Amino acid sequence: MNIIDFIHNTQWEDLPADVQRQARRTFMDTLGVVITAQQTELAKIVYDFAALNFGGNATKLIADGRPVSMPGAVLAHGMSCDAVDMHDGYQLTKGHPGAAIIPTLVAVTLDEAGNSVSGKEILTSLAVGYEVAIRAGIALHATACDYHTSGAWNALGCAAIVARRLALTPEQTRHALGIAEYHGPRSQMMRCIDHPTMVKDGSGWGGMAGVSAALMAKSGFTGAPAITAEGDDVADLWGDLGSNWRLKDIYYKQFAVCYWAQPAIRATLDLKAAHNIDPADITRIQVATFHEATRLDHATPENTDIAQYSLPFPVASALINGGISYPELNGDSLSDPRVLRLSNLVEMEEDDYCNEIFPSNRLAKVTLTVADGASYTSDYTGCPWTEHNPPTDQELLDKFAHIVSQVFDAERTAAVQQLAFGLHDVEDVAALLELL
Secondary structure: OOHHHHHHHOOHHHOOHHHHHHHHHHHHHHHHHHHHHHHOHHHHHHHHHHHHHOOOOOEEOOOOOOEEOHHHHHHHHHHHHHHOOOOOEEHHHOEOOHHHHHHHHHHOOEOOOOOEOOHHHHHHHHHHHHHHHHHHHHHHHHHOOOOEOOHHHHHHHHHHHHHHHOOOOHHHHHHHHHHHHHHOOOOEHHHHHHOOOOOOOOHHHHHHHHHHHHHHHHOOOOOOOOHHHHOHHHHHHHOOOOOOOHHHHOEOOOOOOOHHHHHHHHHHHHHHHHHOOOHHHEEEEEEEEOHHHHOOOOOOOOOHHHHHOOOHHHHHHHHHHOOOOHHHHOHHHHHOHHHHHHHOOEEEEEOHHHHHHOOOOOOEEEEEEEOOOOEEEOOOEOOOOOOOOOOOHHHHHHHHHHHHOOOOOHHHHHHHHHHHHOHHHOOOOHHHHHHO
């Protein structure tokens, strides 16, 4: 199907049942991350920035209520989503579509007449946005020499959603995609891996660029063709729009850290459980993994941004705390002497097999040595939740309740969860917006 036709003409009934279900799961899961991220210092800064510099009344800030423009809301919510590294991703893009797509969906909930839309329409727009963003991401990685952040390509998915919601013409939509690609942030991802700060994965900036691109195109602004969508060398990526749904292969995160660190965490927890290992007895932790994961070399993180782009610290924290959400990666948790002792025991080395199979799979092999000299080595281990081994609906519901209850009270958490996961049965999403 032609990309323009796909953006504007796809309907809820066109989505296979498994795609409809995945859209519901994905919306709820990443919305939960946006909400829990309001605990972070990053969110406080970017919310104030958006309220001060992106005035308007098109929408409001989640868990805050201040009115802002649509680009301002997507900037704030996208950057906040990146602030807790627990959002969805797609293996072959080496990044995250939802961190920009979900904030855009929340911002674009009114039609041109100012009426709130149905849950099915929001979920259909989600599917459209993800398909466009993911393909643009694969195309950009295949044709660009640098390793760029997600904002470089999820901007196109956001532009597609706004073009659909505001009923842009086919020509305006084509320009919107071109503008979004041209201005999407081609940030250097490994700079943030080596020097973790609040710039993160560029999704807030990408979402802002994509939303702005569609709004500008509606007013007549023109853009160069999007080569990731129109280039002859990537045409095969777009030929199966509407028949091959890449949304089905989204992965979710169990832990609030970079996906590259999660295989080592899972392998460590499996060893601990299998051999009944007391963390106090551990004297050595060896992790063999792929090159990119070894760059997460921050054993004593000074703040949550560094902790989330660490491998040693979350491995150690998992040994002590079990699960890892935002509270385990912030505040007093960063100075826990039990965690820091273990974190400084972690030795990382590159593994040829792990390098060979990346990025189609992320693997790690862990060896734990204890005080009596015994050593226990895991098999090659992948992430706990993958596109091939996804969490159950109940596991995602439990994750949502756990992380959102850190911001909302129990009653509000349950109400948001019910509406978000049951969005396909919601005739008017105004009730969900009010709760948010």
